[in-house]
Amino acid sequence: xxxxxxxxxxxxxxxxxxxxxxxxxxxxxxxxxxxxxxxxxxxxxxxxxxxxxxxxxxxxxxxxxxxxxxxxxxxxxxxxxxxxxxxxxxxxxxxxxxxxxxxxxxxxxxxxxxxxxxxxxxxxxxxxxxxxxxxxxxxxxxxxxxxxxxxxxxxxxxxxxxxxxxxxxxxxxxxxxxxxxxxxxxxxxxxxxxxxxxxxxxxxxxxxxxxxxxxxxxxxxxxxxxxxxxxxxxxxxxxxxxxxxxxxxxxxxxxxxxxxxxxxxxxxxxxxxxxxxxxxxxxxxxxxxxxxxxxxxxxxxxxxxxxxxxxxxxxxxxxxxxxxxxxxxxxxxxxxxxxxxxxxxxxxxxxxxxxxxxxxxxxxxxxxxxxxxxxxxxxxxxxxxxxxxxxxxxxxxxxxxxxxxxxxxxxxxxxxxxxxxxxxxxxxxxxxxxxxxxxxxxxxxxxxxxxxxxxxxxxxxxxxxxxxxxxxxxxxxxxxxxxxxxxxxxxxxxxxxxxxxxxxxxxxxxxxxxxxxxxxxxxxxxxxxxxxxxxxxxxxxxxxxxxxxxxxxxxxxxxxxxxxxxxxxxxxxxxxxxxxxxxxxxxxxxxxxxxxxxxxxxxxxxxxxxxxxxxxxxxxxxxxxxxxxxxxxxxxxxxxxxxxxxxxxxxxxxxxxxxxxxxxxxxxxxxxxxxxxxxxxxxxxxxxxxxxxxxxxxxxxxxxxxxxxxxxxxxxxx
Amino acid sequence: xxxxxxxxxxxxxxxxxxxxxxxxxxxxxxxxxxxxxxxxxxxxxxxxxxxxxxxxxxxxxxxxxxxxxxxxxxxxxxxxxxxxxxxxxxxxxxxxxxxxxxxxxxxxxxxxxxxxxxxxxxxxxxxxxxxxxxxxxxxxxxxxxxxxx
Numbered sequence: 001x002x003x004x005x006x007x008x009x010x011x012x013x014x015x016x017x018x019x020x021x022x023x024x025x026x027x028x029x030x031x032x033x034x035x036x037x038x039x040x041x042x043x044x045x046x047x048x049x050x051x052x053x054x055x056x057x058x059x060x061x062x063x064x065x066x067x068x069x070x071x072x073x074x075x076x077x078x079x080x081x082x083x084x085x086x087x088x089x090x091x092x093x094x095x096x097x098x099x100x101x102x103x104x105x106x107x108x109x110x111x112x113x114x115x116x117x118x119x120x121x122x123x124x125x126x127x128x129x130x131x132x133x134x135x136x137x138x139x140x141x142x143x144x145x146x147x148x149x150x151x152x153x154x155x156x157x158x159x160x161x162x163x164x165x166x167x168x169x170x171x172x173x174x175x176x177x178x179x180x181x182x183x184x185x186x187x188x189x190x191x192x193x194x195x196x197x198x199x200x201x202x203x204x205x206x207x208x209x210x211x212x213x214x215x216x217x218x219x220x221x222x223x224x225x226x227x228x229x230x231x232x233x234x235x236x237x238x239x240x241x242x243x244x245x246x247x248x249x250x251x252x253x254x255x256x257x258x259x260x261x262x263x264x265x266x267x268x269x270x271x272x273x274x275x276x277x278x279x280x281x282x283x284x285x286x287x288x289x290x291x292x293x294x295x296x297x298x299x300x301x302x303x304x305x306x307x308x309x310x311x312x313x314x315x316x317x318x319x320x321x322x323x324x325x326x327x328x329x330x331x332x333x334x335x336x337x338x339x340x341x342x343x344x345x346x347x348x349x350x351x352x353x354x355x356x357x358x359x360x361x362x363x364x365x366x367x368x369x370x371x372x373x374x375x376x377x378x379x380x381x382x383x384x385x386x387x388x389x390x391x392x393x394x395x396x397x398x399x400x401x402x403x404x405x406x407x408x409x410x411x412x413x414x415x416x417x418x419x420x421x422x423x424x425x426x427x428x429x430x431x432x433x434x435x436x437x438x439x440x441x442x443x444x445x446x447x448x449x450x451x452x453x454x455x456x457x458x459x460x461x462x463x464x465x466x467x468x469x470x471x472x473x474x475x476x477x478x479x480x481x482x483x484x485x486x487x488x489x490x491x492x493x494x495x496x497x498x499x500x501x502x503x504x505x506x507x508x509x510x511x512x513x514x515x516x517x518x519x520x521x522x523x524x525x526x527x528x529x530x531x532x533x534x535x536x537x538x539x540x541x542x543x544x545x546x547x548x549x550x551x552x553x554x555x556x557x558x559x560x561x562x563x564x565x566x567x568x569x570x571x572x573x574x575x576x577x578x579x580x581x582x583x584x585x586x587x588x589x590x591x592x593x594x595x596x597x598x599x600x601x602x603x604x605x606x607x608x609x610x611x612x613x614x615x616x617x618x619x620x621x622x623x624x625x626x627x628x629x630x631x632x633x634x635x636x637x638x639x640x641x642x643x644x645x646x647x648x649x650x651x652x653x654x655x656x657x658x659x660x661x662x663x664x665x666x667x668x669x670x671x672x673x674x675x676x677x678x679x680x681x682x683x684x685x686x687x688x689x690x691x692x693x694x695x696x697x698x699x700x701x702x703x704x705x706x707x708x709x710x711x712x713x714x715x716x717x718x
Numbered sequence: 719x720x721x722x723x724x725x726x727x728x729x730x731x732x733x734x735x736x737x738x739x740x741x742x743x744x745x746x747x748x749x750x751x752x753x754x755x756x757x758x759x760x761x762x763x764x765x766x767x768x769x770x771x772x773x774x775x776x777x778x779x780x781x782x783x784x785x786x787x788x789x790x791x792x793x794x795x796x797x798x799x800x801x802x803x804x805x806x807x808x809x810x811x812x813x814x815x816x817x818x819x820x821x822x823x824x825x826x827x828x829x830x831x832x833x834x835x836x837x838x839x840x841x842x843x844x845x846x847x848x849x850x851x852x853x854x855x856x857x858x859x860x861x862x863x864x865x866x867x
Contacts, residue, residue, distance in 0.1 A: 472746035
């Protein structure tokens with residue numbers, strides 16, 4: 001059920017508002033009640049005092065009578081005099097207390113009470129001075145004579161005052177007593193009315209308290225019901241979030257992750273969600289920094305109200321990303337994730353959150369890729385068949401044999417013991433050299449499909465070579481691709497065998513394929529190295545948009561034991577000459593060189609010492625500075641080493657595994673493998689490489705090879 | 719799931735077993751293809767057979783000495799044939815568990831089985847090239863072999 005925001009707030013506030021109002025009323029009532037009780041207490045106190053004072057005028061009369069009779073009988077009268085003084089002072093004090101109580105009882109302004117209080121004062125003031133005068137008499141009132149005791153002057157004065165007092169006492173009793181009676185009556189009325197008023201307050205207070213209690217009970221019940229509803233809703237949300245296969249999460253305006261998310265999120269992301277983490281924290285381990293930056297910009301765009309949510313979804317950089325998750329025992333697993341975002345709308349427009357939905361789409365991607373792969377494979381099969389038909393069967397069989405041997409050699413390298421980092425990298429370079437040779441030969445035969453397959457394996461090798469640290473686990477993709485490549489070449493081998501089988505049936509062949517193609521298919525001669533090199537140079541020059549002429553000499557003199565190695569070396573070197581040695585056409589024009597560059601490959605006897613394979617181009621010469629820069633950049637040299645090296649040592653760097661001055665990797669260059677393979681092949685033959693070069697003029701590589709027998713001896717000696 | 723990921727799952731299972739049960743990490747050597755002849759079989763081999771989208775066999779084969787030391791590290795004093803069989807069976811069981819978890823319904827995985835003896839033969843399709851993943855632990859050497867087509 002949807003609920004408007006205002007309703008929600010009111011429902012939340014209502015119990016608090018009502019309870020507060022009732023509590024305020026109750027507090028007010030109690031305050032009034034306390035005040036009334038306090039006034040009632042003061043009025044009662046005043047009433048009690050007034051009642052007590054009513055008997056005092058008779059008391060003064062009694063005491064005055066005692067003094068009068070005592071004077072007549074000449075007895076001791078000091079005690080009644082003192083009692084009168086004490087009682088009078090008490091009366092005065094009582095009046096002060098009555099006044100204070102009247103004020104406290106709120107009767108300070110009552111006209112009736114004040115009138116009565118005034119009458120009391122007036123009556124008392126008439127009587128009180130007489131009592132004061134009596135109290136002033138000190139000393140004995142008698143004088144002893146021979147005739148007996150008689151009143152002295154003091155006694156006579158005292159007697160006169162007492163007589164006057166007794167004369168006024170009746171009036172005082174009437175006036176003072178009457179005033180006190182009126183006062184007590186007034187106070188009695190006040191106490192009565194205040195008591196009733198207090199009772200009324202208490203009754204109302206009790207009613208309000210009861211009502212408040214009832215309301216609290218009602219709201220408490222309602223709150224419990226709401227809590228139960230909330231708990232039920234919470235359980236339902238938890239059930240949904242625990243069951244849904246997608247990873248659901250919320251992002252606030254600061255792109256901080258919400259506290260609630262679906263259980264699948266941690267499973268899909270292979271990690272726990274850290275409390276108070278941000279979306280950026282979540283993505284950082286999954287995607288490269290550039291994608292992360294783009295993704296954050298994209299998500300921030302969703303907060304802009306003018307941006308159309310569905311439209312910008314087409315540029316979502318996280319729509320489908322490939323991520324690597326570490327496995328528990330090492331290695332990594334590749335998964336494909338898809339992130340989608342939806343604005344959480346509110347009545348007022350954009351809400352406070354974006355809903356993020358992440359899905360593991362690996363299976364979908366896999367199926368899609370398999371479909372695409374299947375289509376591509378069908379096309380590739382067709383292309384391959386067309387390419388294979390262009391190559392004579394014997395040549396194809398020879399290539400497959402050589403390639404199979406190279407791949408088996410790669411496998412043998414992998415099989416060798418050794419798990420140290422350096423040993424693994426040596427294996428890596430060894431495999432690289434072998435597969436690069438296969439690619440070179442495939443390119444030479446214009447078998448682009450095969451070269452592309454080998455190139456994929458090289459990609460995996462490069463990815464591994466560029467890692468800071470490698471372990472055995474990292475070679476799994478290599479061996480899988482090696483397996484695939486072997487299967488692929490196995491199929492081509494079978495095709496080549498079938499082709500060779502149909503050679504005797506040339507007439508049949510002619511009937512199903514064009515005559516020119518049939519002629520090629522029926523060719524049984526092994527192709528010459530010159531033909532291969534021509535193809536290599538043509539392919540490389542075409543890819544580089546260069547014009548190159550190849551001149552070969554003496555290649556048919558290569559002794560049989562060196563043919564395979566010389567072929568591999570010459571292919572690498574010729575391609576290298578075109579790609580790295582020959583300048584771009586505009587550079588040649590600027591240097592006033594012929595448009596068509598020249599690459600010369602020759603093989604000749606080197607006296608009795610063996611042979612020399614020479615590959616020379618009329619290009620730009622070896623770029624000393626670029627070689628040095630590349631070596632420094634790749635960390636092959638320290639600046640201090642570089643400073644100490646002479647030119648020949650710098651040129652020697654180009655034979656190091658992984659070294660290349662090419663800025664871009666292409667199918668023809670940039671891996672830094674070709675010259676490493678050449679160097680390795682020459683070393684294996686027991687030969688050496690010499691370099692001659694001149695800036696802007698030429699580069700010449702002379703591969704000196706010993707006599708085949710000497711090579712074996714040298715190998716043994718080593 | 720690609721063969722690369724499948725092999726990764728099995729390798730992780732074995733390494734994880736060493737990490738958790740044996741509590742001493744094993745190291746993976748460079749994997750290679752068994753060409754020409756079947757991969758070497760050691761004294762005890764625990765295997766699972768797989769059918770469904772892919773077919774084949776995956777096994778962990780190890781020499782007796784290695785398994786005995788593994789048992790010692792697991793505070794086990796009984797080095798009997800039964801216990802050694804149980805140990806490779808347990809590794810095979812781990813392979814099976816991880817495969818079930820990672821591969822889902824596309825793969826049907828058999829109950830793990832154990833064979834003893836280095837002269838044993840493990841049957842697999844002649845069309846496939848087994849991929850051997852060397853597992854080095856202490857001074858010992860075992861193999862994880864994945865043969866799927």
